[in-house]
């Protein structure tokens with residue numbers, strides 16, 4: 001049975017990738033950092049998942065985890081992943097999102113250089129895009145501390161592949177969303193806001209730049225590409241994208257229309273939510289992935305928008321779908337993992353198991369605490 005270690009297991013992609021690899025018969029371990037609050041809602045439904053404690057800022061923990069779990073494949077999804085926060089915390093972002101990659105590669109080189117390694121790189125590395133669409137050969141020009149940190153992670157991955165022969169791949173993923181997207185990212189802020197307005201829980205939705213454009217896909221489709229990269233005869237870097245671009249305004253229009261509302265009655269544009277430096281037209285050319293991996297996205301843009309709004313409506317009405325998280329103002333419940341959920345991964349296990357706006361949590365018009373900077377589309 002192949003063994004995989006996933007960092008960033010509590011995040012959106014970590015949960016979809018764990019589901020995917022468990023379905024392929026992998027023994028999956030997730031690395032999670034210590035947290036004073038419960039953040040396991042995306043993975044509580046997964047049976048057979050083990051968890052170990054570690055942190056990308058702590059090399060010794062990474063070495064220990066690799067020694068304990070002996071993975072064949074490591075997927076590095078952990079990051080300070082929110083572009084907005086990278087202006088607030090540029091040093092922490094560089095340490096986790098940039099240097100964290102190097103620490104993990106050093107741990108792999110030390111413990112077992114035959115481990116296959118996936119690095120979660122980002123379209124934000126293209127930033128002030130030098131060509132449209134962007135492909136693997138497009139020059140990088142990051143426009144945020146997050147993008148700069150990701151670029152370091154990308155190049156150190158390439159460098160360890162070329163210097164030490166490690167099977168290391170960098171997946172340059174364009175934005176991918178889902179009902180499990182963090183609430184600070186604009187797509188989820190919109191789907192949650194629309195559901196709240198539809199249910200009479202809020203009246204307004206405050207957003208930043210409605211004209212910002214992104215290439216948005218479905219996270220569940222994108223994790224398959226990560227796995228495919230590590231199954232190839234040679235390690236390479238791949239752009240993963242839909243090749244379509246849409247504005248935030250289009251997302252908003254579709255989301256409100258899906259519940260029979262007119263967005264113009266509810267959306268307020270707040271210039272304070274604009275990014276200090278916006279990226280240019282990010283749209284990916286994934287033809288290498290199509291050709292060599294046989295990968296293509298399955299969920300289209302209108303389906304993605306509808307899926308996210310429906311999930312938020314269901315959650316706010318009191319339903320709960322496996323892997324979907326709490327929303328604004330929802331209080332995570334205490335207690336251990338759900339029956340059949342993740343288990344201890346060994347002596348160090350704990351026993352339980354974007355890319356966007358910039359402001360700190362605020363109160364929305366209904367007075368709830370929210371974590372929705374909404375500064376740009378992520």
Ligand SMILES: NC(=O)c1ccc[n+]([C@@H]2O[C@H](COP(=O)([O-])OP(=O)(O)OC[C@H]3O[C@@H](n4cnc5c(N)ncnc54)[C@H](OP(=O)(O)O)[C@@H]3O)[C@@H](O)[C@H]2O)c1
Pocket residue numbers: 007008009010011012013014031032033035039054055056057076077078079080081082096120121122123173174175176177182354355378
């Ligand atoms: N989603 C996208 O559109 C997109 C596009 C391109 C690239 N990416 C990259 O793909 C990866 C996955 O994205 P995502 O959307 O799943 O992000 P996410 O939901 O924000 O998840 C990030 C994960 O990293 C963990 N983490 C943060 N700091 C850590 C540290 N010091 N040590 C260990 N774990 C740490 C977080 O743990 P906590 O729960 O403890 O915070 C969380 O599990 C990220 O690297 C992101 O930058 C994402």
